[in-house]
Amino acid sequence: xxxxxxxxxxxxxxxxxxxxxxxxxxxxxxxxxxxxxxxxxxxxxxxxxxxxxxxxxxxxxxxxxxxxxxxxxxxxxxxxxxxxxxxxxxxxxxxxxxxxxxxxxxxxxxxxxxxxxxxxxxxxxxxxxxxxxxxxxxxxxxxxxxxxxxxxxxxxxxxxxxxxxxxxxxxxxxxxxxxxxxxxxxxxxxxxxxxxxxxxxxxxxxxxxxxxxxxxxxxxxxxxxxxxxxxxxxxxxxxxxxxxxxxxxxxxxxxxxxxxxxxxxxxxxxxxxxxxxxxxxxxxxxxxxxxxxxxxxxxxxxxxxxxxxxxxxxxxxxxxxxxxxxxxxxxxxxxxxxxxxxxxxxxxxxxxxxxxxxxxxxxxxxxxxxxxxxxxxxxxxx
DNA sequence: AACTCGGGGTG
DNA sequence: CACCCAGAGTT
Numbered sequence: 052x053x054x055x056x057x058x059x060x061x062x063x064x065x066x067x068x069x070x071x072x073x074x075x076x077x078x079x080x081x082x083x084x085x086x087x088x089x090x091x092x093x094x095x096x097x098x099x100x101x102x103x104x105x106x107x108x109x110x111x112x113x114x115x116x117x118x119x120x121x122x123x124x125x126x127x128x129x130x131x132x133x134x135x136x137x138x139x140x141x142x143x144x145x146x147x148x149x150x151x152x153x154x155x156x157x158x159x160x161x162x163x164x165x166x167x168x169x170x171x172x173x174x175x176x177x178x179x180x181x182x183x184x185x186x187x188x189x190x191x192x193x194x195x196x197x198x199x200x201x202x203x204x205x206x207x208x209x210x211x212x213x214x215x216x217x218x219x220x221x222x223x224x225x226x227x228x229x230x231x232x233x234x235x236x237x238x239x240x241x242x243x244x245x246x247x248x249x250x251x252x253x254x255x256x257x258x259x260x261x262x263x264x265x266x267x268x269x270x271x272x273x274x275x276x277x278x279x280x281x282x283x284x285x286x287x288x289x290x291x292x293x294x295x296x297x298x299x300x301x302x303x304x305x306x307x308x309x310x311x312x313x314x315x316x317x318x319x320x321x322x323x324x325x326x327x328x329x330x331x332x333x334x335x336x337x338x339x340x341x342x343x344x345x346x347x348x349x350x351x352x353x354x355x356x357x358x359x360x361x362x363x364x365x366x367x368x369x370x371x372x373x374x375x376x377x378x379x380x381x382x383x384x385x386x387x388x389x390x391x392x393x394x395x396x397x398x399x400x401x402x403x404x405x406x407x408x409x410x411x412x413x414x415x416x417x418x419x420x421x422x423x424x425x426x427x428x429x430x431x432x433x
Numbered sequence: 434a435a436c437t438c439g440g441g442g443t444g
Numbered sequence: 445c446a447c448c449c450a451g452a453g454t455t
Binding site: 105106107108109110111112113114116117151153154157184185186187188189190193205207208209210250251254257258263264291292294 | 450452
Protein backbone atom coordinates (compact mmCIF):
# COMPACT_ATOMS: atom_id res chain seq x y z
CA UNK A 52 0.00 0.00 0.00
CA UNK A 53 3.01 2.29 0.09
CA UNK A 54 3.18 4.87 -2.64
CA UNK A 55 5.25 4.49 -5.76
CA UNK A 56 4.92 6.10 -9.15
CA UNK A 57 3.28 4.01 -11.88
CA UNK A 58 5.98 1.88 -13.57
CA UNK A 59 5.31 3.45 -16.95
CA UNK A 60 6.09 6.95 -15.65
CA UNK A 61 9.40 8.55 -16.35
CA UNK A 62 10.83 11.57 -14.57
CA UNK A 63 9.66 13.48 -17.59
CA UNK A 64 6.06 12.42 -16.98
CA UNK A 65 6.13 13.96 -13.53
CA UNK A 66 7.72 17.14 -14.80
CA UNK A 67 5.10 17.47 -17.51
CA UNK A 68 2.31 16.91 -15.03
CA UNK A 69 3.61 19.67 -12.77
CA UNK A 70 3.88 22.12 -15.62
CA UNK A 71 0.40 21.35 -16.88
CA UNK A 72 -1.13 21.78 -13.45
CA UNK A 73 0.72 25.04 -12.73
CA UNK A 74 -0.21 26.46 -16.13
CA UNK A 75 -3.82 25.54 -15.50
CA UNK A 76 -3.68 27.20 -12.08
CA UNK A 77 -2.21 30.40 -13.50
CA UNK A 78 -5.15 30.63 -15.85
CA UNK A 79 -8.06 29.41 -13.73
CA UNK A 80 -7.38 30.16 -10.08
CA UNK A 81 -10.05 32.05 -8.20
CA UNK A 82 -9.41 35.51 -6.87
CA UNK A 83 -9.59 34.85 -3.12
CA UNK A 84 -8.85 37.49 -0.50
CA UNK A 85 -6.08 35.52 1.23
CA UNK A 86 -4.29 35.34 -2.11
CA UNK A 87 -3.98 39.11 -1.93
CA UNK A 88 -1.89 41.29 0.35
CA UNK A 89 -3.55 43.38 3.06
CA UNK A 90 -3.51 46.38 0.71
CA UNK A 91 -5.46 44.42 -1.88
CA UNK A 92 -2.65 43.79 -4.32
CA UNK A 93 -2.42 40.36 -5.89
CA UNK A 94 0.52 38.46 -7.27
CA UNK A 95 3.03 39.34 -4.58
CA UNK A 96 4.30 37.10 -1.79
CA UNK A 97 1.49 36.01 0.48
CA UNK A 98 1.14 37.35 3.99
CA UNK A 99 1.68 34.40 6.35
CA UNK A 100 -0.79 35.81 8.86
CA UNK A 101 -3.59 36.13 6.33
CA UNK A 102 -2.84 32.68 4.96
CA UNK A 103 -2.87 31.21 8.46
CA UNK A 104 -6.18 32.81 9.38
CA UNK A 105 -7.71 31.64 6.11
CA UNK A 106 -6.51 28.07 6.57
CA UNK A 107 -7.93 27.85 10.05
CA UNK A 108 -11.27 29.25 8.92
CA UNK A 109 -11.37 26.96 5.89
CA UNK A 110 -11.00 23.90 8.06
CA UNK A 111 -14.10 21.83 7.34
CA UNK A 112 -15.77 24.96 6.03
CA UNK A 113 -16.51 25.96 2.44
CA UNK A 114 -14.76 28.82 0.68
CA UNK A 115 -17.97 30.75 0.07
CA UNK A 116 -18.87 30.56 3.75
CA UNK A 117 -15.43 31.76 4.83
CA UNK A 118 -14.83 34.79 2.59
CA UNK A 119 -16.98 37.36 4.46
CA UNK A 120 -15.74 36.18 7.87
CA UNK A 121 -12.17 36.37 6.67
CA UNK A 122 -12.55 39.94 5.41
CA UNK A 123 -14.10 41.05 8.68
CA UNK A 124 -11.56 39.23 10.84
CA UNK A 125 -8.41 40.54 9.19
CA UNK A 126 -9.87 44.04 8.99
CA UNK A 127 -10.44 43.98 12.76
CA UNK A 128 -7.20 42.15 13.60
CA UNK A 129 -4.79 42.85 10.75
CA UNK A 130 -1.71 41.11 12.08
CA UNK A 131 -0.57 38.51 14.58
CA UNK A 132 0.34 41.19 17.10
CA UNK A 133 -3.20 42.58 17.05
CA UNK A 134 -4.61 39.09 17.38
CA UNK A 135 -2.38 38.32 20.35
CA UNK A 136 -3.45 41.53 22.08
CA UNK A 137 -7.16 41.00 21.47
CA UNK A 138 -9.60 39.90 24.12
CA UNK A 139 -10.79 36.34 23.61
CA UNK A 140 -14.42 37.45 23.60
CA UNK A 141 -13.67 39.74 20.69
CA UNK A 142 -12.01 36.92 18.77
CA UNK A 143 -14.95 34.63 19.40
CA UNK A 144 -17.39 37.37 18.41
CA UNK A 145 -15.60 37.75 15.10
CA UNK A 146 -15.83 33.96 14.70
CA UNK A 147 -19.49 33.75 15.62
CA UNK A 148 -21.42 31.85 12.97
CA UNK A 149 -18.46 29.89 11.62
CA UNK A 150 -18.70 27.08 14.14
CA UNK A 151 -15.87 24.92 15.46
CA UNK A 152 -15.04 27.60 18.00
CA UNK A 153 -12.09 25.66 19.31
CA UNK A 154 -10.33 26.68 16.11
CA UNK A 155 -10.64 30.32 17.14
CA UNK A 156 -9.40 29.63 20.65
CA UNK A 157 -6.42 27.70 19.31
CA UNK A 158 -5.61 30.44 16.81
CA UNK A 159 -5.77 33.05 19.54
CA UNK A 160 -3.70 30.95 21.95
CA UNK A 161 -1.10 30.36 19.25
CA UNK A 162 -0.82 34.09 18.54
CA UNK A 163 -0.40 34.78 22.24
CA UNK A 164 2.26 32.08 22.54
CA UNK A 165 4.19 33.67 19.69
CA UNK A 166 3.88 37.10 21.29
CA UNK A 167 5.01 35.66 24.61
CA UNK A 168 8.11 34.31 22.88
CA UNK A 169 8.68 37.77 21.35
CA UNK A 170 8.10 36.48 17.86
CA UNK A 171 7.11 39.59 15.96
CA UNK A 172 7.32 38.07 12.49
CA UNK A 173 5.75 34.75 11.66
CA UNK A 174 8.58 32.28 11.18
CA UNK A 175 9.27 29.85 8.35
CA UNK A 176 10.42 27.12 10.72
CA UNK A 177 8.17 24.02 10.57
CA UNK A 178 9.15 23.01 14.10
CA UNK A 179 7.84 26.29 15.52
CA UNK A 180 4.53 25.92 13.71
CA UNK A 181 4.19 22.29 14.64
CA UNK A 182 4.30 23.26 18.32
CA UNK A 183 1.40 25.71 18.00
CA UNK A 184 -2.07 24.67 19.13
CA UNK A 185 -4.48 23.97 16.29
CA UNK A 186 -1.67 23.52 13.76
CA UNK A 187 -1.49 20.07 12.26
CA UNK A 188 0.38 18.77 9.28
CA UNK A 189 -2.03 20.31 6.79
CA UNK A 190 -1.99 23.88 8.11
CA UNK A 191 1.75 23.73 8.63
CA UNK A 192 2.34 22.75 5.01
CA UNK A 193 -0.29 25.11 3.65
CA UNK A 194 1.05 28.20 5.42
CA UNK A 195 4.73 27.54 4.90
CA UNK A 196 4.40 26.54 1.27
CA UNK A 197 2.25 29.53 0.39
CA UNK A 198 3.99 32.21 2.44
CA UNK A 199 7.60 31.03 2.19
CA UNK A 200 7.51 28.53 -0.67
CA UNK A 201 8.80 25.85 1.65
CA UNK A 202 8.64 22.41 0.05
CA UNK A 203 6.02 20.83 2.27
CA UNK A 204 3.08 18.74 1.09
CA UNK A 205 -0.56 19.25 1.94
CA UNK A 206 -3.40 16.76 2.09
CA UNK A 207 -6.99 17.82 2.58
CA UNK A 208 -10.31 16.90 1.05
CA UNK A 209 -9.51 18.24 -2.43
CA UNK A 210 -5.93 17.15 -2.92
CA UNK A 211 -6.80 13.78 -1.42
CA UNK A 212 -9.43 13.27 -4.09
CA UNK A 213 -7.18 14.48 -6.91
CA UNK A 214 -4.26 12.29 -5.88
CA UNK A 215 -6.37 9.20 -5.26
CA UNK A 216 -7.91 9.53 -8.71
CA UNK A 217 -4.72 10.49 -10.50
CA UNK A 218 -2.95 7.36 -9.25
CA UNK A 219 -6.05 5.16 -9.20
CA UNK A 220 -5.74 4.41 -5.50
CA UNK A 221 -8.20 1.74 -4.36
CA UNK A 222 -9.19 1.73 -0.73
CA UNK A 223 -9.88 4.71 1.45
CA UNK A 224 -7.04 7.27 1.54
CA UNK A 225 -8.60 8.78 4.67
CA UNK A 226 -8.01 5.83 6.96
CA UNK A 227 -5.26 3.48 7.99
CA UNK A 228 -2.44 2.90 5.55
CA UNK A 229 -4.25 5.06 3.01
CA UNK A 230 -3.30 8.14 5.02
CA UNK A 231 0.40 7.40 4.71
CA UNK A 232 -0.07 6.61 1.04
CA UNK A 233 -1.67 9.93 0.17
CA UNK A 234 0.86 12.00 2.13
CA UNK A 235 3.68 10.26 0.31
CA UNK A 236 1.92 10.87 -2.98
CA UNK A 237 1.55 14.57 -2.14
CA UNK A 238 5.26 14.73 -1.30
CA UNK A 239 6.25 12.96 -4.50
CA UNK A 240 4.35 15.17 -6.90
CA UNK A 241 5.54 18.39 -5.29
CA UNK A 242 8.04 20.34 -7.44
CA UNK A 243 11.14 22.08 -6.12
CA UNK A 244 9.87 25.56 -6.94
CA UNK A 245 6.44 27.19 -6.77
CA UNK A 246 5.56 24.69 -4.05
CA UNK A 247 2.85 26.92 -2.64
CA UNK A 248 1.23 27.44 -6.02
CA UNK A 249 1.43 23.76 -6.75
CA UNK A 250 -0.30 22.86 -3.50
CA UNK A 251 -2.93 25.48 -4.19
CA UNK A 252 -3.32 24.10 -7.69
CA UNK A 253 -4.04 20.61 -6.40
CA UNK A 254 -6.78 22.00 -4.18
CA UNK A 255 -8.14 24.35 -6.81
CA UNK A 256 -8.37 21.51 -9.30
CA UNK A 257 -10.26 19.44 -6.77
CA UNK A 258 -12.61 22.31 -6.02
CA UNK A 259 -13.31 23.40 -9.60
CA UNK A 260 -12.78 20.36 -11.87
CA UNK A 261 -12.04 17.13 -9.99
CA UNK A 262 -15.22 17.43 -7.93
CA UNK A 263 -16.68 14.70 -5.70
CA UNK A 264 -19.52 13.97 -8.10
CA UNK A 265 -19.53 14.51 -11.86
CA UNK A 266 -15.93 15.63 -12.27
CA UNK A 267 -15.34 17.65 -15.45
CA UNK A 268 -12.61 15.40 -16.80
CA UNK A 269 -12.77 17.08 -20.21
CA UNK A 270 -11.53 20.29 -18.63
CA UNK A 271 -8.80 18.64 -16.57
CA UNK A 272 -5.19 19.43 -17.40
CA UNK A 273 -4.19 16.02 -16.02
CA UNK A 274 -6.72 13.93 -17.93
CA UNK A 275 -4.00 12.26 -19.95
CA UNK A 276 -2.30 11.08 -16.75
CA UNK A 277 -5.31 10.09 -14.70
CA UNK A 278 -5.58 6.43 -13.80
CA UNK A 279 -9.13 6.73 -12.48
CA UNK A 280 -10.22 8.33 -15.76
CA UNK A 281 -8.53 5.57 -17.74
CA UNK A 282 -10.42 2.96 -15.75
CA UNK A 283 -13.66 4.92 -15.70
CA UNK A 284 -13.63 4.96 -11.90
CA UNK A 285 -13.71 8.72 -11.32
CA UNK A 286 -16.95 8.48 -9.37
CA UNK A 287 -15.83 5.50 -7.29
CA UNK A 288 -12.50 6.95 -6.17
CA UNK A 289 -12.18 7.80 -3.37
CA UNK A 290 -14.86 5.58 -1.80
CA UNK A 291 -17.83 7.31 -0.18
CA UNK A 292 -17.64 7.71 3.52
CA UNK A 293 -19.78 5.24 5.35
CA UNK A 294 -22.72 6.95 7.01
CA UNK A 295 -22.54 6.72 10.79
CA UNK A 296 -24.66 4.06 12.36
CA UNK A 297 -28.02 5.18 13.65
CA UNK A 298 -28.47 4.63 17.33
CA UNK A 299 -32.05 4.40 18.42
CA UNK A 300 -32.78 6.29 21.58
CA UNK A 301 -36.21 6.53 23.07
CA UNK A 302 -36.71 9.58 25.16
CA UNK A 303 -39.67 10.80 27.09
CA UNK A 304 -40.38 14.47 27.24
CA UNK A 305 -42.97 16.19 29.33
CA UNK A 306 -43.94 19.80 29.29
CA UNK A 307 -46.07 21.45 31.89
CA UNK A 308 -47.23 24.99 31.47
CA UNK A 309 -47.58 27.18 34.48
CA UNK A 310 -48.54 30.70 33.63
CA UNK A 311 -45.89 32.04 31.33
CA UNK A 312 -43.35 29.36 32.10
CA UNK A 313 -42.90 25.95 30.62
CA UNK A 314 -41.40 23.22 32.73
CA UNK A 315 -39.76 20.64 30.51
CA UNK A 316 -38.59 17.24 31.65
CA UNK A 317 -36.75 14.71 29.59
CA UNK A 318 -35.32 11.28 30.16
CA UNK A 319 -34.56 8.06 28.30
CA UNK A 320 -37.74 6.03 28.01
CA UNK A 321 -36.30 3.17 30.02
CA UNK A 322 -34.91 5.35 32.79
CA UNK A 323 -36.84 5.71 35.97
CA UNK A 324 -35.75 9.22 36.72
CA UNK A 325 -35.77 12.51 34.94
CA UNK A 326 -32.39 13.58 33.75
CA UNK A 327 -32.99 17.05 32.51
CA UNK A 328 -35.52 19.62 33.51
CA UNK A 329 -35.65 23.18 32.47
CA UNK A 330 -37.90 26.16 32.36
CA UNK A 331 -38.64 28.08 29.21
CA UNK A 332 -40.48 31.41 29.01
CA UNK A 333 -43.71 30.90 27.19
CA UNK A 334 -46.71 33.03 26.44
CA UNK A 335 -49.86 31.72 28.13
CA UNK A 336 -52.51 30.39 25.82
CA UNK A 337 -56.26 30.55 26.12
CA UNK A 338 -57.60 27.35 27.56
CA UNK A 339 -54.68 26.63 29.82
CA UNK A 340 -56.87 26.70 32.87
CA UNK A 341 -59.19 24.08 31.46
CA UNK A 342 -56.82 21.24 31.82
CA UNK A 343 -55.82 21.36 35.46
CA UNK A 344 -57.15 17.84 35.96
CA UNK A 345 -54.79 16.58 33.32
CA UNK A 346 -51.96 18.43 34.97
CA UNK A 347 -52.65 16.71 38.25
CA UNK A 348 -52.58 13.37 36.53
CA UNK A 349 -49.30 14.25 34.87
CA UNK A 350 -47.93 15.25 38.22
CA UNK A 351 -48.69 11.82 39.57
CA UNK A 352 -47.08 10.18 36.63
CA UNK A 353 -43.98 12.31 36.95
CA UNK A 354 -43.22 10.48 40.11
CA UNK A 355 -42.14 7.52 38.02
CA UNK A 356 -45.14 5.84 36.48
CA UNK A 357 -45.23 5.11 32.78
CA UNK A 358 -46.91 7.66 30.59
CA UNK A 359 -49.23 6.86 27.71
CA UNK A 360 -48.89 9.88 25.60
CA UNK A 361 -48.93 11.25 22.12
CA UNK A 362 -45.83 10.17 20.30
CA UNK A 363 -43.53 12.02 17.96
CA UNK A 364 -40.64 10.37 16.21
CA UNK A 365 -37.84 12.42 14.84
CA UNK A 366 -34.39 11.69 13.55
CA UNK A 367 -31.71 14.14 14.46
CA UNK A 368 -28.08 14.34 13.63
CA UNK A 369 -25.65 15.45 16.26
CA UNK A 370 -22.16 15.71 14.95
CA UNK A 371 -21.57 12.47 13.12
CA UNK A 372 -23.82 10.53 15.42
CA UNK A 373 -27.41 10.14 14.44
CA UNK A 374 -30.20 9.26 16.77
CA UNK A 375 -33.68 8.10 16.02
CA UNK A 376 -35.61 9.55 18.89
CA UNK A 377 -39.06 8.70 20.00
CA UNK A 378 -40.40 11.64 21.88
CA UNK A 379 -43.24 10.81 24.13
CA UNK A 380 -44.75 14.17 24.74
CA UNK A 381 -47.09 14.98 27.51
CA UNK A 382 -48.44 18.44 27.62
CA UNK A 383 -50.68 19.91 30.18
CA UNK A 384 -51.39 23.14 31.88
CA UNK A 385 -50.73 23.59 35.53
CA UNK A 386 -52.62 26.16 37.46
CA UNK A 387 -50.94 27.68 40.45
CA UNK A 388 -47.57 26.07 40.04
CA UNK A 389 -45.60 24.78 42.95
CA UNK A 390 -46.15 21.10 42.39
CA UNK A 391 -42.90 20.69 40.53
CA UNK A 392 -40.35 22.19 42.81
CA UNK A 393 -36.78 21.37 41.88
CA UNK A 394 -36.30 19.16 44.89
CA UNK A 395 -39.15 16.92 43.95
CA UNK A 396 -37.15 14.59 41.79
CA UNK A 397 -33.92 12.90 42.63
CA UNK A 398 -31.24 13.42 39.99
CA UNK A 399 -33.22 16.08 38.23
CA UNK A 400 -31.02 18.80 36.82
CA UNK A 401 -32.34 22.31 36.44
CA UNK A 402 -31.16 24.06 33.35
CA UNK A 403 -31.68 27.72 32.69
CA UNK A 404 -32.84 28.89 29.27
CA UNK A 405 -29.36 30.32 28.75
CA UNK A 406 -27.84 26.89 29.40
CA UNK A 407 -30.28 25.37 27.01
CA UNK A 408 -29.41 27.90 24.33
CA UNK A 409 -25.85 26.63 24.54
CA UNK A 410 -26.93 23.20 23.37
CA UNK A 411 -26.20 22.58 19.71
CA UNK A 412 -29.20 23.40 17.56
CA UNK A 413 -29.38 19.82 16.36
CA UNK A 414 -29.11 18.30 19.81
CA UNK A 415 -31.98 16.19 21.08
CA UNK A 416 -32.54 18.64 23.88
CA UNK A 417 -32.92 21.58 21.57
CA UNK A 418 -35.15 19.61 19.22
CA UNK A 419 -37.30 18.66 22.11
CA UNK A 420 -37.48 22.19 23.39
CA UNK A 421 -38.33 23.57 19.98
CA UNK A 422 -41.00 20.99 19.37
CA UNK A 423 -42.63 21.49 22.72
CA UNK A 424 -42.33 25.25 23.02
CA UNK A 425 -43.87 25.97 19.64
CA UNK A 426 -46.88 28.22 20.43
CA UNK A 427 -48.75 26.91 17.38
CA UNK A 428 -48.33 23.32 18.40
CA UNK A 429 -51.50 21.56 19.41
CA UNK A 430 -51.38 20.38 22.99
CA UNK A 431 -51.54 16.66 23.51
CA UNK A 432 -53.62 15.87 26.53
CA UNK A 433 -54.64 12.60 28.00
C1' DA B 434 -9.88 3.78 14.89
C1' DA B 435 -13.68 6.28 16.32
C1' DC B 436 -15.45 10.33 17.99
C1' DT B 437 -16.27 15.34 18.66
C1' DC B 438 -16.77 19.91 17.20
C1' DG B 439 -21.36 22.95 14.20
C1' DG B 440 -23.26 24.81 10.64
C1' DG B 441 -23.84 25.56 5.72
C1' DG B 442 -23.99 24.32 0.71
C1' DT B 443 -25.59 21.41 -2.91
C1' DG B 444 -28.17 18.17 -5.89
C1' DC C 445 -32.37 13.60 2.79
C1' DA C 446 -27.33 12.32 1.51
C1' DC C 447 -23.14 13.86 1.17
C1' DC C 448 -19.62 17.02 1.51
C1' DC C 449 -16.59 20.77 3.30
C1' DA C 450 -8.48 23.77 2.65
C1' DG C 451 -8.74 19.18 10.07
C1' DA C 452 -7.11 18.86 14.72
C1' DG C 453 -7.37 16.99 19.16
C1' DT C 454 -9.04 13.57 22.37
C1' DT C 455 -10.40 9.05 23.92
